[in-house]
Amino acid sequence: MAAVESLPPGTPSAMRNAFGTVLSALILVLIGVLAFSIRLFSVIKYESVIHEFDPYFNYRVTQFLSKNGIYEFWNWFDDRTWYPLGRVIGGTVYPGLTLTAGTIWWVLNSINIPLSVETVCVFTAPVFSAFASWATYLLTKEVKGSGAGLAAAALLAMVPSYISRSVAGSYDNEAVAIFALIFTFYLYIKTLNTGSLFYATLNAIAYFYMVCSWGGYTFIINLIPMHVLLCIVTGRYSPRLYIAYAPLVVLGTLLAALVPVVGFNAVLTSEHFASFLVFIIIHVVALVYYIKGILTPKMFKVAVTLVVSIGLVVCLIVVAVLVALVASSPTGGWSGRSLSLLDPTYASKYIPIIASVSEHQPPTWPSYFMDINVLAFLVPAGIIACFSPLSDASSFVVLYIVMSVYFSGVMVRLMLVLAPAACIMSGIALSQAFDVFTGSIKYQLSSKSKDNAEDNTSTKNAPKDDASSGKTDKGEEVSKERSSKKGKKKEREPAEKLSVKSKIVKKKALVLPLEASIVALLLLIMLGAFYVIHCVWAAAEAYSAPSIVLTSQSHDGLHVFDDFRESYAWLSHNTDVDDKVASWWDYGYQTTAMANRTVIVDNNTWNNTHIATVGTAMSSPEKAAWEIFNSLDVKYVLVVFGGVIGYPSDDINKFLWMVRIGGGEFPHIKEADYLRDGQYRIDSEATPTMLNCLMYKLCYYRFVETDGKGYDRVRRTEIGKKYFKLTHFEEVFTSHHWMVRIYKLKPQKNRIRGRVKKLKQKTSSGVSSKSVKKNPWM
Amino acid sequence: MVKSTSKDAQDLFRSLHSAYSATPTNLKIIDMYVVFAVFTALIQVAYMALVGSFPFNSFLSGVLSCVGTAVLAVCLRIQVNKENKEFKCKTIVTNLGGIVAMFVIAV
Numbered sequence: 080m081a082a083v084e085s086l087p088p089g090t091p092s093a094m095r096n097a098f099g100t101v102l103s104a105l106i107l108v109l110i111g112v113l114a115f116s117i118r119l120f121s122v123i124k125y126e127s128v129i130h131e132f133d134p135y136f137n138y139r140v141t142q143f144l145s146k147n148g149i150y151e152f153w154n155w156f157d158d159r160t161w162y163p164l165g166r167v168i169g170g171t172v173y174p175g176l177t178l179t180a181g182t183i184w185w186v187l188n189s190i191n192i193p194l195s196v197e198t199v200c201v202f203t204a205p206v207f208s209a210f211a212s213w214a215t216y217l218l219t220k221e222v223k224g225s226g227a228g229l230a231a232a233a234l235l236a237m238v239p240s241y242i243s244r245s246v247a248g249s250y251d252n253e254a255v256a257i258f259a260l261i262f263t264f265y266l267y268i269k270t271l272n273t274g275s276l277f278y279a280t281l282n283a284i285a286y287f288y289m290v291c292s293w294g295g296y297t298f299i300i301n302l303i304p305m306h307v308l309l310c311i312v313t314g315r316y317s318p319r320l321y322i323a324y325a326p327l328v329v330l331g332t333l334l335a336a337l338v339p340v341v342g343f344n345a346v347l348t349s350e351h352f353a354s355f356l357v358f359i360i361i362h363v364v365a366l367v368y369y370i371k372g373i374l375t376p377k378m379f380k381v382a383v384t385l386v387v388s389i390g391l392v393v394c395l396i397v398v399a400v401l402v403a404l405v406a407s408s409p410t411g412g413w414s415g416r417s418l419s420l421l422d423p424t425y426a427s428k429y430i431p432i433i434a435s436v437s438e439h440q441p442p443t444w445p446s447y448f449m450d451i452n453v454l455a456f457l458v459p460a461g462i463i464a465c466f467s468p469l470s471d472a473s474s475f476v477v478l479y480i481v482m483s484v485y486f487s488g489v490m491v492r493l494m495l496v497l498a499p500a501a502c503i504m505s506g507i508a509l510s511q512a513f514d515v516f517t518g519s520i521k522y523q524l525s526s527k528s529k530d531n532a533e534d535n536t537s538t539k540n541a542p543k544d545d546a547s548s549g550k551t552d553k554g555e556e557v558s559k560e561r562s563s564k565k566g567k568k569k570e571r572e573p574a575e576k577l578s579v580k581s582k583i584v585k586k587k588a589l590v591l592p593l594e595a596s597i598v599a600l601l602l603l604i605m606l607g608a609f610y611v612i613h614c615v616w617a618a619a620e621a622y623s624a625p626s627i628v629l630t631s632q633s634h635d636g637l638h639v640f641d642d643f644r645e646s647y648a649w650l651s652h653n654t655d656v657d658d659k660v661a662s663w664w665d666y667g668y669q670t671t672a673m674a675n676r677t678v679i680v681d682n683n684t685w686n687n688t689h690i691a692t693v694g695t696a697m698s699s700p701e702k703a704a705w706e707i708f709n710s711l712d713v714k715y716v717l718v719v720f721g722g723v724i725g726y727p728s729d730d731i732n733k734f735l736w737m738v739r740i741g742g743g744e745f746p747h748i749k750e751a752d753y754l755r756d757g758q759y760r761i762d763s764e765a766t767p768t769m770l771n772c773l774m775y776k777l778c779y780y781r782f783v784e785t786d787g788k789g790y791d792r793v794r795r796t797e798i799g800k801k802y803f804k805l806t807h808f809e810e811v812f813t814s815h816h817w818m819v820r821i822y823k824l825k826p827q828k829n830r831i832r833g834r835v836k837k838l839k840q841k842t843s844s845g846v847s848s849k850s851v852k853k854n855p856w857m
Numbered sequence: 858m859v860k861s862t863s864k865d866a867q868d869l870f871r872s873l874h875s876a877y878s879a880t881p882t883n884l885k886i887i888d889m890y891v892v893f894a895v896f897t898a899l900i901q902v903a904y905m906a907l908v909g910s911f912p913f914n915s916f917l918s919g920v921l922s923c924v925g926t927a928v929l930a931v932c933l934r935i936q937v938n939k940e941n942k943e944f945k946c947k948t949i950v951t952n953l954g955g956i957v958a959m960f961v962i963a964v
Contacts (some may be wrong), residue, residue, distance in 0.1 A: 370873070
């Protein structure tokens with residue numbers, strides 16, 4: 080940060096620098112507090128509870144870690160899920176989040192602050208979002224200066240896309256991973272700018288933390304090589320680039336292989352090949368530059384021709400071998416989820432489970448505006464501002480935003496990766512705009528009050544500097560703007576200046592007229608105000624729902640639907656510890672965490688066949704379903720039904736996915752059997768297969784007793800089959816608003832009438848039915 | 858054509874040799890270390906090709922640690938090289954010591 084040239088180096092500028100630093104620190108603290116408190120709406124509106132589905136699994140793992148210590152955690156084999164297969168927790172979970180929260184809990188407890196594990200888990204995300212905004216400040220400061228840094232940090236503290244995954248209670252990997260992502264990028268840029276090995280090591284350690292926390296670390300390990308390649312191709316190779324990249328690859332791969340989830344994938348899967356390829360390329364380039372430096376130009380030409388002729392042949396051989404190796408594996412070495420990022424249609428063709436998750440769908444246009452709001456307009460301005468001096472760091476952020484925009488277009492969940500990039504770009508754009516406007520105002524005012532030529536030449540330099548750099552002086556100016564934006568004091572000053580007569584004599588190239596600058600400043604401040612209003616609204620209304628407790632406003636007040644927790648509590652109090660509960664995979668994590676019962680399938684969805692078995696059972700008639708569940712030792716079946724209160728995410732709405740996934744493995748389940756004329760219906764026009772399947776029966780058993788007509792509020796029709804009895808299941812629990820219904824498998828009858836006669840008939844007619852596909856469950 | 862190419866190649870190697878012997882001694886020591894580390898890594902790869910990769914962990918850690926120290930030594934050379942205008946301070950040795958210590962811990 081150099082001082083402004085026009086002022087002599089002495090106490091006044093040092094004082095201003097000190098004042099600027101203190102002010103920046105104060106603003107950063109305020110930004111941290113803002114980031115923390117805007118995420119507390121769910122705690123205020125509902126209670127301090129863990130949200131959604133995945134956080135319950137993380138919470139359960141953290142409980143285990145805090146009770147049993149780290150060695151047990153590392154070697155934990157969980158037998159209460161995916162019965163009868165079990166799950167190796169130590170080797171299939173990203174430990175970063177749980178280890179972080181466990182460490183915080185342990186540290187707090189050892190200094191005698193007795194917070195429960197649940198409290199720590201709920202508040203981990205807001206704390207780390209405060210850290211993330213500080214990391215954004217550091218990153219943007221490396222790119223453009225501290226003014227841009229403060230703007231970007233303030234924007235990130237509030238951006239709705241990040242809030243949606245890090246509210247208090249959303250205890251998921253992204254809460255910690257986004258902080259790790261931004262921090263790793265910051266250390267990479269810092270190494271690139273300074274060329275110091277110290278930051279290179281810190282970079283590798285931060286990358287290790289990122290690998291521990293989230294599967295999205297492949298974004299880093301592909302983006303950084305891409306950037307290195309970009310720098311080499313555009314002729315910006317320098318020794319600092321080598322120092323920034325090469326140690327990261329080696330140390331990073333070593334450290335990544337330490338995490339059990341990644342293990343040998345760090346060197347064997349295609350997701351990492353880009354980094355190795357660019358590693359080789361950067362060595363070749365470094366060697367070339369070195370030889371170029373010690374040889375005369377003529378000799379260098381000879382060397383080039385010699386090397387190229389030999390090297391090309393060797394290269395072709397190596398590449399051919401590699402291609403043969405990679406092509407021999409069915410997916411070319413990529414994992415299913417990464418492949419669906421590159422080819423968005425892959426999942427819907429081959430892996431229906433990945434296609435069915437709502438987070439994996441492409442986003443709609445309005446979701447961009449909802450999630451990053453005003454930043455969508457400021458990003459292009461920021462990209463242009465990055466080009467005005469193009470440095471290594473600014474080319475990196477441009478590459479980052481281009482890649483994240485592409486990936487966010489494929490999967491709505493990746494809007495989260497776009498958010499920091501958008502904030503950085505917008506922070507740069509805003510800071511540059513403020514620079515230009517305030518510089519113009521300053522120039523206009525100073526040229527009005529002093530009219531000798533000398534001052535004109537000195538201030539002539541100032542506007543040029545404003546537009547193309549962010550020095551500390553201007554940083555203070557911007558930070559003053561930022562802090563006064565919150566107090567709205569600056570609006571009074573320009574108003575006073577407006578009253579002064581403002582006829583401008585000289586027009587310089589980059590200086591704007593006074594009124595235009597002032598109006599533009601006001602408009603920018605209003606833009607920021609709208610952004611803040613939108614963010615607070617989004618945080619309060621759209622993203623704070625814990626989805627385990629539902630509320631609705633009606634004319635007679637606020638209704639609270641706490642059915643989920645009611646039923647899990649019933650399960651934990653009224654069933655044996657070893658009883659197995661079968662439900663659709665959405666509710667697996669919650670059942671194991673809150674009801675403490677063994678489940679058949681849960682949200683991890685790693686075994687498609689097991690899920691297909693449960694799906695087939697739900698789509699079969701009662702007897703076949705009983706057979707399937709009995710073979711899995713299931714005692715209780717849980718279904719979620721929203722027809723009484725109008726809850727749209729219930730199992731009947733998800734039923735077609737059960738049919739599709741089940742039909743993918745067991746061909747006797749055909750989706751067309753459940754649709755009438757291609758439409759999915761449950762009323763009197765529904766197909767008999769639909770009306771007889773287990774899901775229909777379990778959801779609508781005794782439903783007609785609620786209102787006499789059996790009117791389903793979600794599907795908005797009366798149901799088809801209203802009066803029926805269950806032969807193989809018995810109802811044991813229905814929650815208060817009929818949202819969760821639990822059934823018990825009836826034990827097998829001692830005596831089955833007519834069985835002998837049936838056997839004789841089967842053997843005589845068995846020969847003729849060879850061509851029909853046999854139902855393996857009958 | 859071949860004769861002129863071989864004459865060119867000989868000239869090239871001679872000029873490379875003469876230019877390289879002009880580098881200062883401390884840089885040559887670092888270069889020797891790099892060559893040694895890469896050589897060790899290559900020996901390990903050859904061993905794996907002969908005997909099989911059963912404890913893949915040990916193969917990975919062995920090769921990557923050799924490559925790693927080679928890379929870090931190259932970084933040290935870059936920073937210590939007086940002809941490199943971008944780095945002015947020569948007291949990076951303590952830095953490298955810290956790096957190597959952390960590196961050993963990482964392995």
